[in-house]
Amino acid sequence: MFGRSEVQTGGGGAPAPRAEQHRVQPPGTLDALLAPRPPFRTALRGYDRVQVDDHVARFAAELLAVRRANDELLARYGACSAELEISRRLLACSPAGREQVRTSERVGEILRLAADEAAWLTEAGADDGDRIRAVARAEADALLRRARQVKEDALADCERMRAEAEQTRAAAAEQVARARAEVRRTAARLDEALVALVGLLPEEQPAEPAERAPLPG
Numbered sequence: 001m002f003g004r005s006e007v008q009t010g011g012g013g014a015p016a017p018r019a020e021q022h023r024v025q026p027p028g029t030l031d032a033l034l035a036p037r038p039p040f041r042t043a044l045r046g047y048d049r050v051q052v053d054d055h056v057a058r059f060a061a062e063l064l065a066v067r068r069a070n071d072e073l074l075a076r077y078g079a080c081s082a083e084l085e086i087s088r089r090l091l092a093c094s095p096a097g098r099e100q101v102r103t104s105e106r107v108g109e110i111l112r113l114a115a116d117e118a119a120w121l122t123e124a125g126a127d128d129g130d131r132i133r134a135v136a137r138a139e140a141d142a143l144l145r146r147a148r149q150v151k152e153d154a155l156a157d158c159e160r161m162r163a164e165a166e167q168t169r170a171a172a173a174e175q176v177a178r179a180r181a182e183v184r185r186t187a188a189r190l191d192e193a194l195v196a197l198v199g200l201l202p203e204e205q206p207a208e209p210a211e212r213a214p215l216p217g
Helices: 050-090 096-199
Strands: none
Touching: 050 096
C-alpha cells in the first residue's frame, strides 16, 4: 500500500513521499491509545467508569479525525482524477503529450494508492477500537468476578469463625455446668461426712452442781 512502500516514477524520478509523513497527529494519538493495558485506575467492582468513558471518547475522536482525513483524501482524489482525465484527452492529441499522459497515469496510480492507504487506516482504526473495547470489557469483567469471589470468601470465613465461636461457647458452657455439678456433689459428700462424724462423737454428760460450802454461823 501507499505509505508503506515507495512508488518509483519513470526516468529516475524521486520516490513518492510517504502519506504518513504529511498526516498531522492530533493529541492522543493511536499509539498512545493502543497501549497493551489501558491506564485505568481500578475500583472495587472494576474500572473507573469516568476514565473508561474518557478513554473511549478520545479514541472515538481519533477515529473521527481519521475518517475525516479519509473523506478529504477521497474528495481530492476524485477532483484530481477528473482533471487528469481532461488533461489526458488534451495531451493525447499531440505526439509530445503522450509522455505527459504516461506521467499523469503514474500520478493517478499514486493517488489511488493513497486512497487505498486511507481506507486501510480507517478500517484498522475501527478494528483496533473494537479490540480495545473488548479488552477493557474483559478485564473489567475479570475484576468484577474477582471482587465477587473475595466477597464470597470473606462471607464464608465470617460464617466459619462464627460457627467456631458458637462451638467454643457451647463447650465452655458445658464445662462450667460440669464443674458446678461436681462442686455440688463434693459439697453434698462433705456434708454427709460431717454428719457422720458428728454422730460418732460421745454425748456430753451434764456437769453436777458443786456442793455449797456451809455458811458461817
